[in-house]
Amino acid sequence: MHLDAFLGMYPYTARFTNAPGFQMHYVDEGPADGEVVLCLHGEPTWGFLFRHLIAALRGTHRVVAPDHMGFGKSETPPSRSYWLQDHIDNLESLVLALDLRDITLVMHDFGGPVGMGLASRYPDRVRRIVSVNGPTPFGQATLGERLTANAAVSPWFQWIVRAESEGRLEAVLGELGFNILSTLKLNGFEDHRLINDVWLQAYGARFATPADCAGAVGWAKGFAIGAHRFETPDSAARRAIGTKPAMAIWGMADRTLHAEHFLPLFSELFPDAPVHWLPGVGHYSFEDAPDAIANRIATFLAQT
Incomplete structure (x- = not known):
């Protein structure tokens, strides 16, 4: 991987x-004794997605942003599987190794179910x-129908299912x-001003060969064949989590994870929690609204 060219944009x-049994990359910025903000990315991104948030919070908080197995600067072991439950296991190993506590989970895309698994x-x-824009599923009874309804209106999930069935994924x-x-x-994403060679390299350089793409393939294929296993907490854990301060922020132009299908999962778990819509x-x-999101999160941290 030739990732040095964009280090000016990710200077951590x-x-x-x-x-976790492979070389897992993470950044760990801010005071060592600060409250922990754990940032969890999704498909097909890495910690680079949180570069603005890290800069905004590291003066007051300990911001940890790992790259999931097969993404970013983390290793892509060929002998491993890349289902949701594997990523939860890996995150658990990282959190225990660093002994992270009092964690604020900031979750995007499939970082949502990974973080909720933790x-x-x-x-x-x-x-x-x-x-x-990160679902918060706990294996609720309605999860299957919500996933199906969302897939019916999401070009990404429609393509995944079709490509897998035709052997092209x-x-x-x-x-x-x-x-x-x-x-x-x-x-x-809506802000096309982002697109330049450095930005494209930041996201694309990780995937230089087909073998490098096992993580991205695994997340999509796992959906298509039903291999992902959503964590279901016991009743005590479910009650404990329901008492945590929570907040949702959702870009409303999201064509992959539609608010109408996934925000109800959040509100089911956290009925009194604020939800902020970003038109x-x-x-x-x-990428589209880094300052607005950082400000919302900083305010939430200060108020709770």
């Missing part, structure tokens, strides 16, 4: 742990929940280094 010290296993380590997602822009745009902001909301 690269750290690694082998706790909360299900360790509710005592989680202090707050922040969902930013690995071939297309295995070339993300070349088609990263079309993949990002299919999911949705004209797409799926990659941290």
Whole structure:
């Protein structure tokens, strides 16, 4: 991976742990004794997505942003599977290795179910929940129908199902280094001023060969074949999590994770929590509205 060219946009010290059984990259910025903000990315991004939020919060908080297995600067072991439950296991290993506590989860895209999986296993380590275009599922009874309804109106999920059924999914997602822009745009960002060679390299350089793309392929394929397993907490953990301060921020131009299908999952868990809608902001909301989101999160941290 030739990732040095855009380090000016992501000027954070690269750290690694082998706790999950592979070399997992993360950044750890801010005071070591500060409250922890744990940022969890999704498909097909990495910690770079949170670069503005890290800059906004690291003066007062300890901001930790790991790259999931097969994404960013983390290793892509060929012998591993890349389902949701694997990513939850990996995050658990990182959190225990760093002994992170009083965690504010900031979750985007599939970082939502990964983070909620961690909360299900360790509710005592989680202090707050922040969902930013990131679903917060706990294996609720309505989850299956919500996923199905969303897939019916999402070009990304429609393509995944069709490509898998026709045997094309690995071939297309295995070339993300070349088609990263079309993949990002299919999911949705609205600010086209972002697009330049450095920005494209930041997202595409990770996926130089088909073998590098196992993480991105795994997340899509797992949906298509039903391999992902959503964590279901026991009743005590469910009650404990329901008492946490929580907030949702949703870019309403998200064509991949539609608010009408996923915000009810959030409000089911946190009925009194605020929900902030961002008109004209797409799926990659941290790219479209970095300042607005950082300000919302900073205010939430200060008030809770």
